[in-house]
Amino acid sequence: MLQFVFYIPLIVGIAVLFLPAKIGRVALFSTAVIHAMFTALEWFKLSGPLHTSYFSNTPEGMLVLAILSFLFLFISLYTVFYMGEVEMSKEPVFNGSMLLFLSAMSMVAIADHIIMLWVAVEATTLMSAPLIFVHRSKASLEATWKYVLICSVGIALALLGCFFVIFSMEMSNIHVPISFSSLNTVASQLDPVWLKAGFIFFVIGFGTKMGLAPMHTWLPDAHSEAPSPASALLSGALLNCAFLAVYRCHQLMFTAGLGDYSSKVLIAFGLASMLVSAVFILNQTDYKRMLAYSSIENMGIIAVGIGIGGLAAFGAMLHMIHHSLVKSSLFLSAGNILLGYGTKTIDKTGSMLRLLPKTGLTFFAGFAGISGFPPFGLFVSELLIILGAIKAGRYVAIGIFIFSLILIFAGASKLVMQMVFSEKENDDILVPEKWTRALPPILLLLTSLALVIWLPDSIYQTIQNAISSIGGTVNG
Amino acid sequence: MIHISNIFLAMILLSVLLSLRSNRLMALVKLMAFQGIVVSAVPMVLDTAHGLTFNLIMFFILLVLVKGILIPGMMSVAVNKVVASREIEPIIGYHASLFAGLIMIVFSVYITNQLNLASLAASHKLLLVTGITTMGAGLILLMARRKAITQVIGYLMMENGIYLIGTALAKEVHTQYVVEFAVLLDLLVAVLVMGIVLNDINHTFDDVDTALLGQLKD
């Protein structure tokens, strides 16, 4: 049953590539619904047992899958309305690729076999490439090229990491299937040096995909050039998938008793990401790039949180959930802004409260959310990470962490305030906003809000199960 | 058998060094095809415990098909469409690249000797050297050349190198063909996607020079 979550979008996706655009839109949304149903079945453990060693439903995987499925539901809804208002010559390709992309990401979420995980992550790159270059403008071509090449190189290195992990097993003459679940059982016997080497390549390889600095370079280009629904999916779901891959390896390291080392590596990369995004959010001129850098920052925060472990790991997982919700909402709002103003340059936007009030509202609310203000969830997660980090005695790390947060907030708030509040010279609006397009971002934000007020026990349990394997606990 | 595998590895190294100093795109593609076939054959000539099985042969054929024919074929199509089929003004010059390649070999020998790999057979060690060199050379190509096509070739070379390292390290028991096949499929699709993008780049920019692809920055 589990495999259906990627079989179905795969099949429908291929079909949609060859079907007319109108049918494709319907198929897109209905597949999203079906995918959500299967995810729910899996979430509540209602489906039958697995018959394969390649896949498994780990708690962290289920978490990523659930976020993915939930986001895709709203993003596909948005896409349906969005497509109704923009002219896209290759719409079937776009819709089909969205589904294929969904399929690949679902596969990442449930992959257990190391190489299968690698295959799935590489597949996400390839399936999402068409989404970025669907406009075929010079900029989008450049973005796609960088995306595909850099990510492929990175992920190729991750393959090397896989080999090293496998070899660490051979060095100690153990023979178990090379899936994470079975490796975890023998983790303590693995050769530490090769495991460390494997981890490095894992982190650098999948970190490229996750947007960890200094391998993040493709991310701002790709996220800003992709059509907004695709950007939302890239930022909200894909990055989580890449993170999942890194997380799996960290888990293995932790079980093997090398948690200290992998934690340090994750914290270092996380902080580097935050600093780099601070550099580029200050004085940014393009609002989609700003959001992209903010994704880098948040991936950095998650990496730091996971690296610190303990309470911070819980915070990191919460951060992942809320970041996905809020960031995809922001990207969808950005899509509305782009439709309205016809430009991604911040200087040419303005007076949003008057011209695009609903979008202005969602955009600013999303910004408040991403900056860690209540009532949105990132407030809780960032607070937990800070508390956890100090508890763990990582004073320097938390110093840099806070410093970057302040810088990023200073940079981003200036831009967002300019966009939403400043006076625009003329009142030209290309496409007036509609409820249909404003609703998905609102709903996503409301979900984040609802999860702050009431977190379902099953999510809480899942997070706890997920982080228990890296020493994460809610009790410090 | 050892001698045969060594010869194969020498051929790979040769193709690596040649590709580092080649400035013609077509020549590079041909080198890649050659390298692809040789790399595919390496598992066959290694002294494996199980000898030649049917699966192994089938997989060899598949590998050759993809790495030796399909991918180079696509690349040559792309190259034919490009107006300027030479690499002009590489970022790192040919001699320097070649020299870097040589250093890479020395470096990989050094690394391989440093590693405590008692369990590996001598042939595997040489394989490891070749693999690392190939990977490194691929990365050098990626960083040193301006033409997008050359970068794809660099990527392929790097992939070959990683494949060789994998072959050197991993024993057969762990490689399941479903997985290997999936990896291969990914590679194929990756090159396909790159080819499509390349084609579009060529169309839009009238060249595949990555110097033109530097507009997105901060």
Add this chain to the structure above:
Amino acid sequence: MNFTFSFTSLFSLLVAFSLAPLFMGVILKVKAFFGGKQGPPWLIKYYTLIKLLRKGSVYSTSTTFIFKLGPIISFVTAFMLLLFFPFAGLPPILSFHGDVVVLFYLLGLGRFFTVLAALDTASPFEGMGAAREVFFSALAEATIFVILALFFRLSGSLSFAEYFSGTQVVNLWSQSAALIFLVLIALFIVLLTENSRVPVDDPATHLELTMIHEVMILDHSGPDLALIEMGAFCKMLFYSAFISCLLYPFHTGSALYNVLVFNIIMTLIYAGVGLVESITARYKMDMVPNFILTSFALVFFATILTMEFVQ
């Protein structure tokens, strides 16, 4: 609050209060002497007061009720000081632990309204005087409070009655004479500042631009001006009495004798002020802050010295 309604207290207060204008006459006489002139009669200030009280007033059209409040409050606050002060070491009518803080703040209230009344006239000259008044008094305030701190450090007391009429008196003839000496100099500077005397201010000059206090009351006339004058007498009296109580140990000896000595010392102090006025010129305005800061530095130094003296 200690409420002492003894005859001697009331007597000393009344004597001091009624002599205040006479003391001001002393200054004029001394100045005249140094100027080689005969000078005004000794009772000149009484005549002035009576003259003013008999007159009517002219009010500027710019002014509001604040202009009329100014004289009243400045007089009342200055007068209240006298109620709490132990003239000649005799217990004052009123006193409580902490009264000094209240009293100096009451003086501040008086100043607040004097300044506002000046600003109320819309006259640039009066504004100028007001600005100088608040600035210089702010500096003097620092000196005063350091003195209070020092006295608390020395005697643990916090009211005029405790300073001069109790057992733990603060006096030049005690152990900490050196410190008190510094305080005396500082207090004399504060006296000159707060009462607008030369070298801080020259009440007798003819150019309004160079005045501080006198220019602020330019528009007051009649009984209003009389109130201001009386307030000024009270204030001067208070500071002089403060100094005289530090100079002589009044807590010993009989009341009558003390009152006599007290008034002699007072006359000397007023004469001293007259002497200073005769032999120095008014400072340039930008030199005045330095002059006042000198007093602050002296007492602050004295206070820091107590770290050694008092353990």
Add this chain to the structure above:
Amino acid sequence: MNIFFLALLLIGVGGTQALTTFKRYSLMKTGAVLAIITGCSIGAVDAATRLLQHAEPVIYTHSWLQIFTFSLKIDAVSAFFLVPVFAISAIAALYSFQYLHDAKRAAGTAINYFFYALLIISMALVVCANNLISFALAWELMSVASFFLVIYDVHKKATRGAGYIYFIFTQAGALFIFAGFGFLYSHTGTFGFEALASIPDSAKLIAFILILIGCGSKAGIMPLHVWLPYAHPAAPSHVSAVMSGVMIKMGIYGIVRFYLLLEPTSVVFGQIVIILGISSGILGVVYAIGKQDIKKMLAYSSVENIGIILLGLGVGMLGAASGNKTMAAFGFAGGLLHVFNHSIFKSLLFMGAGSVLHQTKTGASNQLGGLMKTMPVTGRSLLIGSISISGLPPFNGFISEFLIYYGAIHGLSLHGASFVLSALAIIALAVIGALAAAAFTKFIGVVFLGEPRTANAANACEAGVLMGTALSLLAAACLIIGIWPYYFVQAAFLVTQAIPLVADYTTTDFMPIMTNISRTAALFIFLFIIVTVLRKIFYIGKEVTKSGTWGCGFTQPTVRMQYTGTSYADSMVDFFRPFIRVQKKYSGIEKIFPGKTTYSSHTLDTSEIGLNFFVVRPVLYLLSKLRWIQHGNIQLYIGYIVLAIVVMLIFI
């Protein structure tokens, strides 16, 4: 607790209903204001009775997000802070009814009321929060709400700039507080407040300093006050009144609360707080003198009063650490009472300034003048507010300052650094008091007295009745507390009993002094009346005439010749030159027959310049030098990956 929640509910309903009914402007305003005032009144009365009846603390807990508890507790400290939160908010709401009068901005007004209600609720939650998480949550909600209130006039560029600066300071401050919480949490292992007293001393100090920085940026302690003079003038006046009167006190609350929870024994805490108090107090008032925009000047005056409060708290902390009961009790009580007093007169002053702004359309004091005649209610209320804030008897500001003096003077019996700091505190208080009088004589004198300097000022008329009522209420409160301070002082001392050292401090220890002060005030008023009557008698039958002001011989005086605020302040500002910079532009006289000359001056904030010059610019410069990272060159990008591998393999 139920009454507390009822109050919050009413306030919340008032705020949210505004969002739904904003199409009917007057209805919306009436509903919102009524609900908020009712809610606030209930809350204020509840808190006050709780405080004076020594009610046992009540606790409310609610499980939140599985791992947290949302916990509220109303004890004496909370109740003491709740009173101004509710009371001042209610009066400001009353004031806002006529202040917000532009029906064209109905939606904006509705949003303003919504966030106004949210601000009150969140402030109430801050002071009741009973664990780290609840505090952080309420704190952040407060920041968000106040941010939106500041940017009410969002179409103005200056307002956006102000909102931006405020936003950054508030968020950075919050992160410091969170870091401080991290230190607390790391030693106790729980989010609760209970175990904080038992953590090691070094951790206490670090956590306290971090919290001090965070809370201090909200309170406006001197080097962290930069946002205040921007945000307060930008915000609508009822909002500035609440923000300056109440919200910045939440920073003080944080300091007080965590001080009480940590129960530190070291004198360092008090010393740090005193030093901060001195710097904020003196520099704040000097800037207040230097600023000519009335709301900016009031904002700096808030910095000054925060300084006074810190002086009081610092003296109290020093006393508690040195075992000096009088010092601990009076210092703390004085600081706390000044919190309460300042909330009254500062909101009075801000609302009064708002009325002036509302009627004359300008906040530049040098453009005003003579308003006492045309706006008598506003003028008289502000006169009372100004006397109170200068700390002069017989008004409330003096009571709290006296308590602080009393505490600090008793600190003089200490030795070493504590003695010097006590002495410095006394000097600072004296200087602050005198300079505050200078600042506020300038304020009253230039704005309300003299002759109007512009047509706008000349044509002003009294603001609305409700606005006047609000001002009069607050002015009356100033006088009442000044003359009958018993209940208020008692309340402050009750809170002080939370310090273990003075837990047994009883009414008899401080009431006699208060009685004396109260009697002195009464005596003053008595004498004042007598002299007034005497003066009247002297004028009976006298000729009283009116005439122009004596121009000292100058026959053609104009209103422009009046002393302006700038000239009034010039010599004082000059005296403090190292700490305050004045930018002067003077065209000079060049020809024999001078043409038109111009002169302008502008007071610059040294901390702002310093922050800009030593922090913001270097950081931005450094970061801008790193922008080559995203060079656009794909070969370089791959180089980063290779570099990352190499570096990682070296450090394996």
